[in-house]
Amino acid sequence: MSLLSAKILAARAVGGLARRAGRGGGTSLPGKVLIRLEPEAIGELSARLPRGSLVISATNGKTTTAAMTAAVLERSGIALVHNRAGANMAGGVASTLLAAARPGRTIDGELGLFEVDEFWLDRLIPQLEPRAVLLANLFRDQLDRYGELETIADRWAAVVARMSSSSRLVLNADDPLIADLGRRMPNVTYFGVEDGSVAVPEMQHASDSKHCRRCGAAYAYDAVYLGHLGRYHCPSCGQTRPRPSISAEAIRFDGTRGAAFRLCTREATADVALPLPGLYNVYNALAAAALCLQLQIPLETVAAGLEAVAAAFGRAETVAIDGLELSILLVKNPAGANEILRTLVLEPGELDLLAILNDRTADGRDVSWIWDADFELLAPHVRRATCAGTRAAELALRLKYAGVPVERLEVIPPLAPAFDAAVGRTASERLFALPTYTALLELHEELAARGHVPQFWERTGAAPR
Amino acid sequence: MPERLLRVCALYPDLMNIYADRGNLLLLERRCHWRGINFELSASGLGDELDPDAADLYYLGGGQDRDQRLCALDLAETKQAALHAVAARGGLILAVCGGYQLLGHSYQLGDEELPGIGLIDAVTVRSDGPRLIGNVAIEVELDAGRRRVLAGFENHGGRTHLGRSAQPLGRVLRGYGNNGRDGLEGARAGNVIGTYLHGPLLPKNAWFADWLLATALAASEGLDPLADALEDAAHADARRAAGV
Numbered sequence: 001m002s003l004l005s006a007k008i009l010a011a012r013a014v015g016g017l018a019r020r021a022g023r024g025g026g027t028s029l030p031g032k033v034l035i036r037l038e039p040e041a042i043g044e045l046s047a048r049l050p051r052g053s054l055v056i057s058a059t060n061g062k063t064t065t066a067a068m069t070a071a072v073l074e075r076s077g078i079a080l081v082h083n084r085a086g087a088n089m090a091g092g093v094a095s096t097l098l099a100a101a102r103p104g105r106t107i108d109g110e111l112g113l114f115e116v117d118e119f120w121l122d123r124l125i126p127q128l129e130p131r132a133v134l135l136a137n138l139f140r141d142q143l144d145r146y147g148e149l150e151t152i153a154d155r156w157a158a159v160v161a162r163m164s165s166s167s168r169l170v171l172n173a174d175d176p177l178i179a180d181l182g183r184r185m186p187n188v189t190y191f192g193v194e195d196g197s198v199a200v201p202e203m204q205h206a207s208d209s210k211h212c213r214r215c216g217a218a219y220a221y222d223a224v225y226l227g228h229l230g231r232y233h234c235p236s237c238g239q240t241r242p243r244p245s246i247s248a249e250a251i252r253f254d255g256t257r258g259a260a261f262r263l264c265t266r267e268a269t270a271d272v273a274l275p276l277p278g279l280y281n282v283y284n285a286l287a288a289a290a291l292c293l294q295l296q297i298p299l300e301t302v303a304a305g306l307e308a309v310a311a312a313f314g315r316a317e318t319v320a321i322d323g324l325e326l327s328i329l330l331v332k333n334p335a336g337a338n339e340i341l342r343t344l345v346l347e348p349g350e351l352d353l354l355a356i357l358n359d360r361t362a363d364g365r366d367v368s369w370i371w372d373a374d375f376e377l378l379a380p381h382v383r384r385a386t387c388a389g390t391r392a393a394e395l396a397l398r399l400k401y402a403g404v405p406v407e408r409l410e411v412i413p414p415l416a417p418a419f420d421a422a423v424g425r426t427a428s429e430r431l432f433a434l435p436t437y438t439a440l441l442e443l444h445e446e447l448a449a450r451g452h453v454p455q456f457w458e459r460t461g462a463a464p465r
Numbered sequence: 466m467p468e469r470l471l472r473v474c475a476l477y478p479d480l481m482n483i484y485a486d487r488g489n490l491l492l493l494e495r496r497c498h499w500r501g502i503n504f505e506l507s508a509s510g511l512g513d514e515l516d517p518d519a520a521d522l523y524y525l526g527g528g529q530d531r532d533q534r535l536c537a538l539d540l541a542e543t544k545q546a547a548l549h550a551v552a553a554r555g556g557l558i559l560a561v562c563g564g565y566q567l568l569g570h571s572y573q574l575g576d577e578e579l580p581g582i583g584l585i586d587a588v589t590v591r592s593d594g595p596r597l598i599g600n601v602a603i604e605v606e607l608d609a610g611r612r613r614v615l616a617g618f619e620n621h622g623g624r625t626h627l628g629r630s631a632q633p634l635g636r637v638l639r640g641y642g643n644n645g646r647d648g649l650e651g652a653r654a655g656n657v658i659g660t661y662l663h664g665p666l667l668p669k670n671a672w673f674a675d676w677l678l679a680t681a682l683a684a685s686e687g688l689d690p691l692a693d694a695l696e697d698a699a700h701a702d703a704r705r706a707a708g709v
Contacts, residue, residue, distance in 0.1 A: 140483075148483075148529045148530065149529065150529055150530070150531060210479070211531065211532075216531070334485075359706060365598075365599065365600065365618070365706075366484070366618045366620065366664070367618075368484045368485045368488070368618060368663070368664035368665050369484070369485060370485070371485030371487060371488030371491070371664065371665040371668065372484070372485040372487070372488075390702070390706075391699075391702055391706075392702075393695055393698035393699040393701070393702050394668065394669070394699040394702060394703070396695050396698075396699075397668055397695045397696060397698075397699045398488075398668070400695055401488075401491050401492065401495050401668070406692070406695065409695070411695070411698060
């Protein structure tokens with residue numbers, strides 16, 4: 001037995017113990033142990049993958065984009081090693097590789113597919129040496145954790161500058177912070193939206209990156225699609241949005257249930273009926289398509305894979321409970337929340353909501369961001385909002401100041417009674433849950449305890465084998 | 466009763482808004498509306514001349530380093546005299562986080578020094594140490610003999626040191642405050658107020674929104690009470706988060 005094999009066994013044993021001790025799925029613990037025992041484990045294990053690795057990062061949409069990519073690649077018969085559960089720091093990536101490792105320096109899978117946290121990219125890319133890196137967007141997010149947007153953009157620029165010249169970059173042309181990363185790189189694929197009908201009349205309040213990365217002048221936008229994503233140019237130095245080789249055209253929305261678009265390459269087009277809603281999911285699908293197309297997956301397979309994608313955990317996921325359809329829409333930062341709100345108001349009639357705001361570390365301790373999200377859009381559509389979580393009152397207050405009448409608001413911080421109240425008072429057949437990240441985990445535990453969904457690790461295959 | 470009006474001028478609202486500063490303006494606007502007080506919001510951006518008599522309350526929020534630099538230079542060049550005139554006539558100026566840093570004499574960032582407008586006797590220095598991040602609660606005495614708590618969140622790399630002639634806004638109960646050392650938070654010179662309690666400070670402290678409103682309107686008899694159950698609960702949560 002090699003030394004690494006022994007360390008793998010030891011790390012797996014820890015994950016099994018944590019599970020049996022009732023500490024949940026143990027999604028990143030075994031990997032953390034493995035890295036402690038063997039700091040180069042990620043590099044050594046990922047080198048076993050015969051077709052190399054793909055890396056996906058973004059502020060918003062990492063998990064969904066990876067799920068879409070997986071749906072396409074698995075349809076093509078490619079066996080993936082994928083951190084499906086969304087544990088996207090070193091421990092999570094190492095746990096995923098650990099679970100797939102087999103004796104004799106082999107691994108159960110051909111291609112690695114890893115979503116990676118924005119701050120871990122610079123540590124994981126040198127180890128994974130990915131064949132392609134997809135960078136999809138940068139939005140204002142949890143300043144207490146991530147710091148200023150420009151700081152992350154600078155870090156990413158340094159990561160890209162050090163990348164192997166054989167790696168391909170797949171970049172969002174519509175995000176100026178992202179598109180600029182490709183400036184001096186040889187192998188870049190750009191994707192973007194080419195549909196003026198989905199433009200918003202003006203840039204939303206919480207938009208970032210209004211200033212040219214090269215010269216500092218304010219960008220001029222011919223069209224704004226989502227946050228600061230759009231068709232832009234710098235009137236001062238002339239930097240323009242790169243022309244995307246893979247684009248989405250003729251976009252149509254079907255409320256919170258889905259969206260359709262035409263996926264276009266320079267040579268061909270395919271119509272995609274996406275079972276996930278909103279322009280943000282069109283962007284996720286477009287990003288996944290661009291990543292898969294540069295792996296030479298046929299366009300028809302890409303389109304079919306996207307149409308078959310299931311909602312990732314808490315991302316427009318629906319659960320049937322007691323004759324009611326619960327739709328779970330993760331909200332975690334202003335740009336993401338605004339897209340959820342923009343999608344929700346497409347629903348006819350008044351909406352019943354269970355909104356859950358936590359301020360734990362993984363949510364960001366600072367809940368200020370709710371005042372940046374455009375709840376004003378939603379306010380006229382609210383029939384009832386039950387507010388839960390550690391900062392339930394401030395969320396209710398945000399809705400009050402957005403224009404929701406106080407008598408339609410209820411504050412019940414603990415989740416279980418809040419859930420009962422929200423379900424009990426829902427007047428239509430649909431209830432929309434808007435949880436922050438740790439609230440989503442709690443909500444899933446609650447749903448699992450009541451038998452509405454399987455346990456998290458059973459669903460995601462996150463458990464160490 | 467004569468028509469009452471609150472005029473608020475937001476300085477650089479498209480640049481100095483890093484963490485939901487608009488929540489503060491929203492609190493003022495709605496709380497005026499519910500009391501039948503007219504509310505007028507104007508903005509003053511880069512290069513705009515500032516009229517010191519055009520508003521009752523001038524608001525300056527926080528921004529990213531790049532935006533803060535642009536605003537520092539613009540403040541010094543086009544708005545410094547007007548803001549001094551506002552202060553001299555007893556007008557209200559509320560500056561939060563990055564905006565607060567620009568109220569002092571200067572903000573030293575490594576080799577670079579951003580000019581301040583000198584409304585407060587203070588200097589700020591960017592430290593190599595960690596950013597000061599977390600829930601914070603301070604005790605303030607805005608009216609003599611009446612101590613109250615402001616609760617919020619702070620996130621700043623700069624350390625502010627008050628000079629001899631400056632008064633702090635309050636004393637730190639929990640958190641870091643101006644520099645994490647001297648137990649002081651913010652600064653106050655008459656109706657000029659600066660604080661590191663960033664972003665939506667007023668939603669967590671509706672009483673402070675009303676204090677600003679009453680001061681701006683010179684409503685010594687006070688304001689009509691509002692149904693503030695949610696405001697009180699949000700304030701209590703913010704205090705609890707800070708551990709007070």
